[in-house]
Amino acid sequence: xVQLVESGGGLVQPGGSxxxxxxxxxxxxxxxxxxxxxxxxxxxxxWVSRISSDGRTTTYVDSVRGRFTVSRDNAKDTLYLQMxxxxxxxxAVFYCARSAYNFMDVWGKGTTVTVSS
Amino acid sequence: xxxxxxxxxSLAVSLGERASINxxxxxSVLYSSNNKTYLAWYQQKPGQPPKLLIYWASTRExxxxxxxxxxxxxxxxxxxxxxxxxxDVAVYYCQQYYSIPLTFGGGTKxxxx
Numbered sequence: 391x392v393q394l395v396e397s398g399g400g401l402v403q404p405g406g407s408x409x410x411x412x413x414x415x416x417x418x419x420x421x422x423x424x425x426x427x428x429x430x431x432x433x434x435x436x437w438v439s440r441i442s443s444d445g446r447t448t449t450y451v452d453s454v455r456g457r458f459t460v461s462r463d464n465a466k467d468t469l470y471l472q473m474x475x476x477x478x479x480x481x482a483v484f485y486c487a488r489s490a491y492n493f494m495d496v497w498g499k500g501t502t503v504t505v506s507s
Numbered sequence: 508x509x510x511x512x513x514x515x516x517s518l519a520v521s522l523g524e525r526a527s528i529n530x531x532x533x534x535s536v537l538y539s540s541n542n543k544t545y546l547a548w549y550q551q552k553p554g555q556p557p558k559l560l561i562y563w564a565s566t567r568e569x570x571x572x573x574x575x576x577x578x579x580x581x582x583x584x585x586x587x588x589x590x591x592x593x594x595d596v597a598v599y600y601c602q603q604y605y606s607i608p609l610t611f612g613g614g615t616k617x618x619x620x
Contacts, residue, residue, distance in 0.1 A: 425609075427557075435549075435557065435600055437609040451608045485556055492604035493547035495568070497556040 392416035392496050394486050399501030406476050406505070412469040412486030412498055420444075420464035423489035426471050428482035429500075436482075439471065440489060454480075476505045509533050509603050513612035519620040526588040528615045530601035535581045538605065545605035548577055548586045551614075552597045560599075561586065593619065 398410040412424070426438040439450045439460040448460050459472040469486050481504050487494035510533035520526040536545045544564035549557040559568045561577035564584060574589045588595055596619060601612040 434614045435551075435602075435611040437611070440607075440609075449607050490562070492545070492607075492609060493559065493562045493602060494549075494557070495559050495562075497558070499556055 392488075394488065394496060394498035396484065396486055396498045396501040399484065399503045401504045401506065402476055403507050404476060404478055404505055407472070407474045408476065408503060410471040410473070410484055410486075410501055410503075412471075414467045414469070414488075417488070417496075419462075419467040423492075424460075424462065424469045425487045425489050425494055426460060426469075427485045427487055427494065427497075428480075428503075429485070430479075430482045433482075438484070440492070441469070473503070476503075478505050481505045508608055509536065509606060509610050511601055511603055511610050511612040513599075513601060513615050515615060516613070517616040517618065519618045520588075520591045521620045522593065523590050524620075526591050526595075526617055528586045528599050528601075528617070530579075530584040530586070530612050532582045532584075532603050532605075536603045536605040537581055544580060545603055546577075546579070546584050547602045547604060548575075549600045549602065550595075550597045551600065557600065588617070591617070591619070 393415045396412045425440045441460045445462045457475045461470045483500040485500045486498045488496040512531045514529045546564040548561040551557045565577040576587050598614045598616050
């Protein structure tokens with residue numbers, strides 16, 4: 391079964407850091423570009439970042455560039471999102487998703503990040 | 508950035524009736540070199556992650572019921588549910604993947620009348 395499982399969410403104070411993980415199974419992770427997408431409570435979907443299959447190419451939405459870093463460990467079938475200088479407006483469910491021509495054909499269940507003092 | 512605008516924000520349809528959701532992109536998402544339209548549709552049920560329904564504007568993902576169809580070209584697109592079922596209650600999103608940043612529409616909530 392093709393599956394993505396996120397973890398690492400939690401409560402963090404403004405200005406703090408958090409690192410999300412996404413473990414892939416059921417497909418050849420090292421061949422797949424991957425995305426992070428977030429969804430604030432009661433709001434719509436916002437694309438955050440993508441990373442190439444070899445990890446050499448990364449792209450970010452303007453609102454997180456310079457604060458978030460996407461990376462991957464293909465030996466561990468794991469995608470990461472390091473989030474620094476977190477803001478209240480970063481509070482959201484974060485989904486990892488497999489990329490197919492830049493649409494998302496497999497999604498994880500998400501992990502919740504809450505930024506609050 | 509390509510702005511994606513969906514309409515309506517919500518709609519209520521009787522069981523077995525047709526539901527149509529519109530999506531307009533701020534610029535064409537047709538890539539002329541390959542004649543492909545870079546538009547996808549997703550369904551998100553309460554408490555669940557999004558699920559891919561349609562890509563390339565009209566190609567149904569494997570396993571998606573054939574009552575779901577996508578149409579349109581250039582900048583105007585439609586997701587149609589030909590005969591609404593109870594399990595189709597959800598929020599539906601369009602997404603362009605023509606250019607970075609990837610952008611989604613604001614979503615359309617479909618309910619049973």
